[in-house]
Amino acid sequence: MDQAVIADEQFTPRQQAVLDCALQLLVGGGEKGLTTAGLARAANCSKESIYKWFGDRDGLLAAMIAHQASKVRAGADNAHAMDGGQFRSYLTDFAHDLLDVLAGDVSLALNRLAIGQASRSESRLGRLMVERGRRRIEARAMALLEAGKRRGHIRYQDREAVYHTFYGLIVRDLHVRMLLGEAGVRRPEQFAEMAEEAVAQFFVLFGTDTPAD
Amino acid sequence: MDQAVIADEQFTPRQQAVLDCALQLLVGGGEKGLTTAGLARAANCSKESIYKWFGDRDGLLAAMIAHQASKVRAGADNAHAMDGGQFRSYLTDFAHDLLDVLAGDVSLALNRLAIGQASRSESRLGRLMVERGRRRIEARAMALLEAGKRRGHIRYQDREAVYHTFYGLIVRDLHVRMLLGEAGVRRPEQFAEMAEEAVAQFFVLFGTDTPAD
DNA sequence: CGACTAGAGTACCGAACGGTACGGTACGGC
């Protein structure tokens, strides 16, 4: 039953507006900034409607995650006729997009929320977070890497392992530090440079010696 | 005033026992599992004592972080007369220790707590977490890397950058996924292998061509 | 022995919040 709510991202426009409002509140005040009463006041709706639409508070949070996840673009990977320079450029784009997403206000707030709840309740929100958000990005990267391997730009054995290494080179410890709220860590103006550096290191590790670039 | 409490890790043995008990409760039930009444009951002390010792709930949390941080061994880096094999071995030990620490129950619970609070309250706990826990590990790694560079085992320009890359190679996205409670991510039996792989990749990126190993 | 202190145990208060119930209102179909 809640599965239906979660799996279906066809929310009413009205409901989507409420969810956006909820995200805004969450970004503003953290988990305790998001109360049903507060949301009802901010979104000009009634608490009863919230409970009717989303079941309970957990359902609301799940809906927020699903709604937000439906907004991140998957990123088109046009892997046809891709020379070395293009492949490198696609990887760099992916890295940059990943950093942008992880550093976003809403992403940080939702991740904080899911992590805060991860200890109790069998981490239902955490699973949702991973499946809805992370898997999509992962799929995009995997496809890209596979294409690069097929065309001989990179070589590797384990697809999962190489992806995780790539991720590590891009994100490092940035994500956790941003989640912890460390000041001066979010520097979007450096993301381009960081992305290029990560890709350069990635090619050192997995690139073939074809003078692709 | 709270500064005094935070900066001073000389807690009474009794107080340390209470803090340990609090950590246990936190590990067991997440943030909501740790209430002052519950702690008083579990630790056989009175709420009033808790408030007298730690000020308020935030002070208690800060004390817990400080107390836990004081328990992680910094790791002796005996960098004297270190040949290539030893250096590599030290790096692998560091990587393994890092994975062990991050995957620990108490570490995960405290990080979840700090991250959950990071949005509000100017992320005081987050800062504490970084300064108390992260910086120590960072310092150990930095010293190790510097020693390795001085002896010609590795080469690099920016100390910070190379450390962060090393961290990324070791941890990848494991930490966040563990924080999210993803099932099947914590595999301590694989940490040794992962550490060696990370170090191998690290040497590909930053190692000199001296046949050290 | 008597005064003092630390601390356990408990009772209590007030605020916040999740969740429910109810009255009022606009709208669309019959």
Added chain:
DNA sequence: GCCGTACCGTACCGTTCGGTACTCTAGTCG
């Protein structure tokens, strides 16, 4: 005109929890 539906606004309830006050016990020191 009438009914059903959806929904807003608000009042309300029960619980939880942080924080405070008070009492009683045990140990210490003069």
